[in-house]
Amino acid sequence: MIAALFYLQHHSARNRLVARFKRLKQPKYLFGAIAGGVYFYFYFFRYLFRGYTGGGQPVAAGIPPDYLPLFESLAALALFVIVVLSWLIPHERAALTFTEAEVSFLFPAPVTRRTLVHFKLIRSQLRILFSALLLTFFSRRFGGNVWIHALGWWLILSTMNLHFLGASFTRTLLLDHGISNRLRRLVVFALVAGLATLVWLWAKATLPTVTSADTADFNSILHYTQQVLNTGPALCLLYPFHLLVRPFFAPDAATLLAALAPALLLFILHYIWVVGSDVAFEEASLEASQKLAVRIAAVRAGNWQAARKNHKARRAWFKLAPKGPAATALLWKNLIGVGQIFSARLWIILIVVIVMVFAGFGGSTRAENISTMAGIIIAILLGYSLLIGPQLLRLDFRHDLPMADILKTFPLRGWQIALGEILAPVTVLAGFQWLLLLVGFGLVLFLPDKHESEMLAIGISAAVLLPVLDFLMLLIPNAAVLLFPSWIPSGKDSPRGIEATGQRLIFAVGQLLVLVLALVPAALAFAAVYFLLKLALGPFMPVPFASLAAAIIVAAEAGFGVMLLGRLFDRFDVTEEPAS
Amino acid sequence: MVQVEGLTKLYGEFTAVNDLSFSIQPGEVVGLVGPNGAGKTTTLRCLAGIIPPTRGTVRVGGHDIASDAIAAKKQLAFFTDEPRLFDYLTVWQHLNFVARIYQVADYEKTGATLLEELELANKKDALPGELSRGMKQKLAIACGLLHSPRVIYFDEPLTGLDPYGIRRMKDSILKRARDGAAIIISSHLLHLVEEICTRLLILKNGHKIADGTMAEITQKFSEQSGDASLEEIFFRATSEPVAPPVLPTETK
Numbered sequence: 001m002i003a004a005l006f007y008l009q010h011h012s013a014r015n016r017l018v019a020r021f022k023r024l025k026q027p028k029y030l031f032g033a034i035a036g037g038v039y040f041y042f043y044f045f046r047y048l049f050r051g052y053t054g055g056g057q058p059v060a061a062g063i064p065p066d067y068l069p070l071f072e073s074l075a076a077l078a079l080f081v082i083v084v085l086s087w088l089i090p091h092e093r094a095a096l097t098f099t100e101a102e103v104s105f106l107f108p109a110p111v112t113r114r115t116l117v118h119f120k121l122i123r124s125q126l127r128i129l130f131s132a133l134l135l136t137f138f139s140r141r142f143g144g145n146v147w148i149h150a151l152g153w154w155l156i157l158s159t160m161n162l163h164f165l166g167a168s169f170t171r172t173l174l175l176d177h178g179i180s181n182r183l184r185r186l187v188v189f190a191l192v193a194g195l196a197t198l199v200w201l202w203a204k205a206t207l208p209t210v211t212s213a214d215t216a217d218f219n220s221i222l223h224y225t226q227q228v229l230n231t232g233p234a235l236c237l238l239y240p241f242h243l244l245v246r247p248f249f250a251p252d253a254a255t256l257l258a259a260l261a262p263a264l265l266l267f268i269l270h271y272i273w274v275v276g277s278d279v280a281f282e283e284a285s286l287e288a289s290q291k292l293a294v295r296i297a298a299v300r301a302g303n304w305q306a307a308r309k310n311h312k313a314r315r316a317w318f319k320l321a322p323k324g325p326a327a328t329a330l331l332w333k334n335l336i337g338v339g340q341i342f343s344a345r346l347w348i349i350l351i352v353v354i355v356m357v358f359a360g361f362g363g364s365t366r367a368e369n370i371s372t373m374a375g376i377i378i379a380i381l382l383g384y385s386l387l388i389g390p391q392l393l394r395l396d397f398r399h400d401l402p403m404a405d406i407l408k409t410f411p412l413r414g415w416q417i418a419l420g421e422i423l424a425p426v427t428v429l430a431g432f433q434w435l436l437l438l439v440g441f442g443l444v445l446f447l448p449d450k451h452e453s454e455m456l457a458i459g460i461s462a463a464v465l466l467p468v469l470d471f472l473m474l475l476i477p478n479a480a481v482l483l484f485p486s487w488i489p490s491g492k493d494s495p496r497g498i499e500a501t502g503q504r505l506i507f508a509v510g511q512l513l514v515l516v517l518a519l520v521p522a523a524l525a526f527a528a529v530y531f532l533l534k535l536a537l538g539p540f541m542p543v544p545f546a547s548l549a550a551a552i553i554v555a556a557e558a559g560f561g562v563m564l565l566g567r568l569f570d571r572f573d574v575t576e577e578p579a580s
Numbered sequence: 581m582v583q584v585e586g587l588t589k590l591y592g593e594f595t596a597v598n599d600l601s602f603s604i605q606p607g608e609v610v611g612l613v614g615p616n617g618a619g620k621t622t623t624l625r626c627l628a629g630i631i632p633p634t635r636g637t638v639r640v641g642g643h644d645i646a647s648d649a650i651a652a653k654k655q656l657a658f659f660t661d662e663p664r665l666f667d668y669l670t671v672w673q674h675l676n677f678v679a680r681i682y683q684v685a686d687y688e689k690t691g692a693t694l695l696e697e698l699e700l701a702n703k704k705d706a707l708p709g710e711l712s713r714g715m716k717q718k719l720a721i722a723c724g725l726l727h728s729p730r731v732i733y734f735d736e737p738l739t740g741l742d743p744y745g746i747r748r749m750k751d752s753i754l755k756r757a758r759d760g761a762a763i764i765i766s767s768h769l770l771h772l773v774e775e776i777c778t779r780l781l782i783l784k785n786g787h788k789i790a791d792g793t794m795a796e797i798t799q800k801f802s803e804q805s806g807d808a809s810l811e812e813i814f815f816r817a818t819s820e821p822v823a824p825p826v827l828p829t830e831t832k
Contacts, residue, residue, distance in 0.1 A: 313670045313707050322679040322687050329680035337668040406664045408630045410681050411653035574630055575591065 005119040013126060020499075028484070029499045036502025044137035065251070070222060072249050073229035076241035082160065083241075086167045087188045091181045093172045096120045096165075096281050114275060120165075121274075128157045148256050152248025155263050159244055162270035169277035176279075195237055202232045240266060326412050330420025331427065334395040338428055351435070378440040385433055386466065390473040393425035397478045397569070401485060405574045414566030422474050422562070430467040437463055454540040461547035468554040472518055475561040476511045482568040518557055526550040581606050581731055581762035582627065586636035589622050589786075596622040598786040600636070604762040604779075606730070609753065611777035612766040615818050618783040620766040624733050627764070628658040640731050654682065657724035661736035663716040665708040671695070672704040674723050682727035694722040698748075713740040721752070732756060734765045738772060750776055774810040782817045789817050 023029045096116065098106065106116060132153040139149050174184055207227055228234055235242075243262040250256035317335040320328065400407060400421060407417055437459050444455045529549040533542035587600040597619040604610050612620050625631045627638050629645040629652065638645040643652035669677060672691070679687030695701045698718040708716055717740065724732070734753070738746050753776055757763050767773055773780065780797045782789040790797050794810075801813040 313705055314668060316673065316676075320676050320680050322676075322685050323683055324680065326681050326683070329677050332680070333666060333669060333673075333677050336673065337666075403664060403666070405625070405630045405660070409628050409653060409656075409658050411650045412681065413650065571632075574625070 002115065002118060002122075005115070005122060009122055009126065024499070028503065031506060032499035032502035034502060035505045036498035036500070039501060039505055040137075040498060044141070067222075068249060068251075069230055070226040072242060072245055073226065073234075073238065075245040075248070076238040077229060079156070079160070079241045079244060080238055083163060083167075084188065084192055086164050087171075088185055088192075090168065090171065092168075093175060093281070113278065113281075117165075117275060121162075124161050125158070128154065128161060131157055145252075148250050148253075149248065151256070151260075152245070152250070155247055155267060156244055159263075159267045159270055162267070162274050166270060166273045166277065169274065169279040169281075172279045172281070173277070195233070199228065199232070199234045199237070202234075203228045206232065325416075326410075327416045327420035327423065330417065331423040334399075334421065334424030335427065337395045337399070338393075338424060351438075375440055375443050378436050378443070382433055382436055382462070382466070385429060385436070386469055386473060389429045389432070390425065390470065390477060393428055393474075395424050396421040396474060397565075398481050401481055404569075404572060407569075408574065414568070414570035415563050416566070417569055418478070418562050418565035422471065422478060422565075425474050426467060426470050429470045433466045433470075434463055457540045457543045460544045464544065464551045465547050465554070468551045468558055471558040472554055472561070473511075473515065475558060475565060476514050477507070479561070479565055479568060480507055480510070482565065482572050485572070518554070521557070522550040522553040525553045581608075581641060582764070583639040584627065584636070587623065587626055587633050587638060588635040589619070589626055589631070590634045595786050597626065597633075597783075600783075600786075600788055602781060602788070602791055604731075604764065606760045606762050607757050608779055609757045609763045609765065609777045610779045610781055611773035612764055612781050612783065613768070613770065613773055613814060614783035614789075617785070618818075619786040620783055621735055622786075623783070624658065624735055624764065624766055628656060628733055629653055630658070654727070655729060656731040656733065657727075657729035658733045659720060659724055659735065659737060661739045663708075663713075663720035665716060665719060667708055670705050670707055671700055671711075671719055671722075674719060675726060678723045678726050684727050687726060690726060690728075691722070694725060698722055714742060714745045717741060717745070717749075725756075730761055732761050732763045734763070734767075736767050736769075737765060738767070738769055770810045770814055780810075782814070784818045 024033055098120075102119075106119070111119075132150055135153045135157075136146060136150045139153070140146050171181075171184065175181070207224070210224060229238065243259075244266055246259040247256055247263050250259050314336050316332060318332065320332045397418075410417070412420075441455060441459050444452060526546045526549060530542045530546035533545055582604040584603065585601050587597055588595070589597040600619075600623060602610075612623065614620055622631070626633045627640075627645070629638075629649050632646060638652075640652040641655040643655070645652045665674065666677070672695075675687060675691040675695075678684070679691070684690065692701070695704065698721060700715060700718055700722065703711060703715065708719070711719065732753075737749055737753070741749060750772070753763060753765070757778075765773065765777060774794065777794070779791070779793055781791050782797070790800060792800070797813060797817075798810075801816045
């Protein structure tokens, strides 16, 4: 029976791979694969066998030997937290996720429950091996031996996978014995809280008291953490986790071999636990497979939003009257989609918190340093929000393209739909950026040389320019998704693979080029107004006026872009190949 | 109410719909039938302005769907076989959204009535993900009917409905027709077409095979007897020599 399941896995994987190679006949995938391949080579592969550190001292996982125990303890602690959460949070009965086809073929077949568990384990190995490979690519960049990394990651991921499965079986058994989720959570929480208290009491009793000078020095903090985690009850508590992560941190083959035996023993014990559990998972698995099928169907239909779990009804950001500009309806709809995370309440809370922080800083000697640091962070965030924000906030055509046929039945002109679609991400981005600017200006007040008027001039300029720049930045990917619907992933999630990464890279470069071209007239307008007014107003005061001139140019370009986008949408053929 | 002249839709070399002409009067219920790949959905999409025809014209309520799209689209509703809803809008938010799109001033009263009629009143705050397939279909119908369309297209309207839902859907279609709406139903369910359609349009490979009242079509394709069922007519019209073989119930 296992042979048949191996056959299924082997041929499914092979056919999937063949299909991906076949689609390279299409230029969009071929160019994507080339660009993706080049990116992966330069970012990961070239470090794979020759180390990022360039032949320095051999180090374990790229970590200096002095810090090795601390990193091992931190890794063990991270695993401990994950394991605790796996016992604390889930509430469902054990459900091995099968596809609907697997349920149809395997559940009625003369296959034992244990074989189904083995099938699940075999299948999860494909995912684990791939994840271990990717993680090795990443961690190898920082040094260490490639094979040790790969083996270490595989051991950690496989054992954790078995643990999650075993935990789900045990939770189900507890439920079957009348122990409710609430009781189980209470017990686990009490246990963890008790252990944490024990560690804290032990540290307080045996380790020197932490002074304010210690907390100011990062090395002192690290040293103290190392002492807490590597001695006393914490060491006992984290010991199994130390065993699991130790192979990953092995600096050489001999140490690896020594660390391998206990880690493998842990793995085997987990395997025995999982395979030995006789828990009825079929019913819950059936339900899970149906949910999975719905999600897959939604994803294949391009409806990624529907593929999300845990939908909640969200409040509208404003009341939508039945009469008025129709584009507002799309803004209203998409803002609901943005979700409660950006609700007015959150903005108010954020502002209140920031005001309180400022009030707390008032007169503090450390306020100046913190203000400077926070100012730098805000400037970086503003830059990122302009460049990355339009990629992350996709509640526009990129999200609604699978509903294009419905949008096309609306009695609206193309430009109205285009405007309505783009307004939501612009609103959210501009709101975020204005808030950052407000915070930034607030921080200026704590600086010794405040330069309030200069900072105000720059702040106003940024506040004027950023929304129109956001608009421009959002026009480009929206135009791209209408021009090349099969190239640009639409929806929340994205297709995976080297070629998909390559496609994204090609479009990122394209977007940057278009942006630069679009900014040339605005930059010229800025320069012209600035130099005209500089003689009369000095170096800073002309900046807002020059920015306004630039913003008008960008807004005109954006308006033209909306008209163009509307025409693109009017011409968009809904029978075009969807994003794959 | 709907005039179609020389409608042709090409996909590259492939002709999905070829030189199709017909018209529909208010109160008529036209059944659009044909085998898979006949061009039914493409025709409906062209009639709804979702895809542009390669050649030909479509007029809805006297407005050309290509040159005067806004006026034409204000008068129509298109119900797809799979209800297409926005996952993050509740039932009532859908109505609110559609009301603004179609500028329906009194949508609150009309919407509440529609939800009552469609037994969705207690699901006002539910998301589509919380609704059954039939309820989603009802919500799509409520959204489509909110602006009182004069032209309605249905693509496989009974898919996924239970017997109660089917009965209500049939009643709803007939009620709209009695109120003067021009209706086109695309379906493979020939008994549905036979039961509620006043006219039949048979397509095959993008061509119009037949267009007329049930009596005219029956007479045309029923040889001498004149009492053939729509199923028999369908097979004759679409040149199927015999009905597809019935699958054996048992395999030994």
